[in-house]
Amino acid sequence: MTREYGAVTREILDELLSALGKNRVLSDHDGMEPYSWDETGKNFAVLPEVVVKPGNTEDVRAVMRIAQKHRIPVTASAARSGVAGGAIPLRRGIVLTTEKMNRILEVDPVNRTATVEPGVITNDLCKVAAEKGYLYAGSPMSTFTSTVGGNVATNAGGAKGIRYGSTRAHVLGLEVVLPGGDVLSLGGKIRKGTWGYDLKDLVVGSEGTLGIVTKIVVNLEPMPGRTADLLVPFRTIGEAVAATSKILALGVSLLSCEYLDQPSVLLTSRYVKYVYPFQDEAEAFLLIQVEGKDEETLERDCDKVGNLCYDEGAIEVFVADNRSDSADIWSVRQNYAEALRVKDPYFVSGDVLVPLS
Amino acid sequence: MTREYGAVTREILDELLSALGKNRVLSDHDGMEPYSWDETGKNFAVLPEVVVKPGNTEDVRAVMRIAQKHRIPVTASAARSGVAGGAIPLRRGIVLTTEKMNRILEVDPVNRTATVEPGVITNDLCKVAAEKGYLYAGSPMSTFTSTVGGNVATNAGGAKGIRYGSTRAHVLGLEVVLPGGDVLSLGGKIRKGTWGYDLKDLVVGSEGTLGIVTKIVVNLEPMPGRTADLLVPFRTIGEAVAATSKILALGVSLLSCEYLDQPSVLLTSRYVKYVYPFQDEAEAFLLIQVEGKDEETLERDCDKVGNLCYDEGAIEVFVADNRSDSADIWSVRQNYAEALRVKDPYFVSGDVLVPLS
Structure with missing residues (x-):
């Protein structure tokens, strides 16, 4: 045998x-x-x-x-x-x-792409892209620690996924070393290739089981306009869920629409020392990032979202339109996993996914 | 043997x-x-x-x-x-x-999805979605004749691909009958599923070689705002290409940005009996659809795109902001394949794809 x-x-x-x-x-x-x-x-x-x-x-x-x-x-x-x-x-x-393969090989303004090695920290790519006036939109919650290769392996999502999609939506090309050592080059600096099987997207999310990704070509987006963050407490989970599907249908430019439940908020609130308003009464919160080309559009779209939330039973609508308020609000969402780990290192976490209905 | x-x-x-x-x-x-x-x-x-x-x-x-x-x-x-x-x-x-499997099974406003059989004519789905206030964005140039199943099989693109992506970007779930008769259900009414291999997207674009798609769940988008079409003749192909990459980076909301070369325009112009301005002098045209939430934003963004085109050497910038002008302009792009076929039924056509650089 x-x-x-x-x-x-x-x-x-x-x-x-x-x-x-x-x-x-x-x-x-x-x-x-x-x-x-x-x-x-x-x-x-x-x-x-x-x-x-x-x-x-x-x-x-x-x-x-x-x-x-x-x-x-x-x-x-x-x-x-x-x-x-x-x-x-x-x-x-x-x-x-792949930690030693961490070079940003190129930012190409004509094709609006970046080419990186898999070990590049996602936030480093975001920074380099931003310096040249572009957004790398494939950044998950772990953007400061995770790598682009890891994001590709797991098809990582992130708060901006609602507008820009998960990592798969940003990967235009891959170089992959197969078991045995053969090298495949999949896709490239093009956005509309439709021939053959979609092997690039099969590798994205395959967690390294199909081969080792050694080079990644990603799409860069134009920088979004001004943004504002809305924090909206709801008395019941049902109200928050109902509001979500209506907000998504509004046609307003949303960068994020994150759902947080009360137990997560209470736990993380203690960890980051930032208290959400109504956190003792609200069963659920929505954390919504609205984008506007200019101040006026942004204000009007925030009003649209806010009014809809009130119609769906929101206790209150808080708008953060400066960086420090925004950072505080987001810190609760970003530190949830860490707060949980500190409380119980043996807790098994993961993403839960349910249809809106 | x-x-x-x-x-x-x-x-x-x-x-x-x-x-x-x-x-x-x-x-x-x-x-x-x-x-x-x-x-x-x-x-x-x-x-x-x-x-x-x-x-x-x-x-x-x-x-x-x-x-x-x-x-x-x-x-x-x-x-x-x-x-x-x-x-x-x-x-x-x-x-x-699949022509007899042509029922629109459901439009689900909560999950913002439609579920259809593969033989549904794409434009019929667009119409039903529009009646309920949604956009089905996966419509290729052949929208009036092709089916959703055919679009899935070929991962069809289309003019709105620049904003919304090719068909793959709109398919959330598939029912597929494999060779031998087993039925697979892939994906569903969710947008962020990241577990396992991405088999749904492998089936999209596989031209029926992996199995027969028998049911399709698609994403519906909120309706876009007002639109205007810009027709821009350039004296040289190089100028049109250079302008394209800069237009894409502007951050303006674009629904389309189509490139047409002079021989195609001259041929189709005779077929549809609509003459493009400067078509005897311009080596290349861009046909750009801009979206704006309101009249004012639309006008400003059209100006941005128009000015950029002038800077890149456009002969002139024509703006069509009513339906009949717009339809005329688009008729040239939409009828190119048919004009070609009438002229030479043995001509072999296909999409050509090159990086912007």
């Missing part, structure tokens, strides 16, 4: 060391320990047999060839900020982290 | 007849002839051995089971308005047309 997977022997370790160099291969317990778990929590930790840190596509190809030859499982890993266990090496073997 | 594909024998025909009934099975030459070609032109015609017209998912399952049992190739067919030969039964066998 053949074993399903091989073990990482001294010989395999030597192959990896000679392919990548010793700075790029970790096999000691303490060095590997951080790669044994992600934000799912330490109770799901599995120690790999070796951690490799390729610096470029050729390094990744070498690792994949060695892994295939010896039947060693490879788990792709990036910032390990995921909450679904995707970066945990369940079958041990090799953890391949 | 086993044959790769079987032939449709009398026995197989009887099986199809007893599964579907005789109104749903065609095997005479004249009846089948229209199913032997699409807009690629008659010179690529291949006559199928039998044409089946299932009325529902169970019918499709029956056909796929019979086909698999006897190893008969199945080619999916809908309005046959495609220009890439996807509906031509290259290996003969069964043509399965």
